[in-house]
Amino acid sequence: MTEAADCAAPAPFRTYQLIFDLPVARRVSVGRFGCFDFPAGRYCYTGSAKRAFEARIRRHLAKEKRLRWHIDYLLAAPRVRMVEVRRLTEPECEVNRQTPGEIVVAGFGASDCHADCGSHLKRIGDAAPRRPRRRQADAAGEAA
Ligand SMILES: [Zn+2]
Numbered sequence: 001m002t003e004a005a006d007c008a009a010p011a012p013f014r015t016y017q018l019i020f021d022l023p024v025a026r027r028v029s030v031g032r033f034g035c036f037d038f039p040a041g042r043y044c045y046t047g048s049a050k051r052a053f054e055a056r057i058r059r060h061l062a063k064e065k066r067l068r069w070h071i072d073y074l075l076a077a078p079r080v081r082m083v084e085v086r087r088l089t090e091p092e093c094e095v096n097r098q099t100p101g102e103i104v105v106a107g108f109g110a111s112d113c114h115a116d117c118g119s120h121l122k123r124i125g126d127a128a129p130r131r132p133r134r135r136q137a138d139a140a141g142e143a144a
Contacts, residue, residue, distance in 0.1 A: 011089040013053050016061055017099070018045045019084040020075065021127035030073040036105045037075065042125045044099055045071045045109060049091035057085055070109045070144065071121065083128070093117050099124065 101122030109120035
């Protein structure tokens with residue numbers, strides 16, 4: 001019974017994809033990498049962590065952190081909205097290359113890439129339309 005359980009053990013997650021919306025076009029400074037213009041849209045960033053996988057994802061989702069990776073700078077831009085986090089067992093470059101999309105900034109997030117992906121950030125579509133905001137919510141936001 002233990003053997004069967006061992007066989008059935010799922011492969012651990014090692015690759016993640018951060019799907020997020022940039023509702024408006026924005027110029028973002030990505031540290032020493034440079035300054036780039038990002039068109040509005042839905043983006044997919046593919047990364048991996050062999051250890052502390054969930055901690056890495058929590059870090060990406062955290063608002064307060066030291067900006068270290070290229071993606072940190074973009075996620076810190078105003079009005080960026082996380083849509084979905086995908087967890088996968090396949091190697092990150094394989095996942096990245098199977099994700100259809102357009103490369104906006106060559107080399108973004110691909111410093112450690114040895115598979116010639118071109119970029120680990122892709123623009124995969126349009127951002128979700130803005131939700132109509134209620135006046136009350138606006139007033140509360142201004143008061144805060
Ligand atoms: Zn790659």
